[in-house]
Amino acid sequence: MGGELTMTDDLLNKCVIDTNKRTVYLYSDEGEKRTVACDTTEEFMNVLNFVRDMVEEERVFYSDPL
DSSP states (O other): OOOOOOOOSOOEEEEEEETTTTEEEEEETTSOEEEEEOSSHHHHHHHHHHHHHHSOGGGEEEOOOO
């Protein structure tokens, strides 16, 4: 069938959205940090819409603008 799906015990704890940098930071309950840096506005909007659809509202935060 091809590749295997590897499951981990990490759960999304917090998601921080930086609109100025077009970047989304994902923090797990295990302390890991993942960064999603978008090259275009369209890509960023797609990621933003995905986050809004899939992540509980109380886990989504926005960085302060400069």
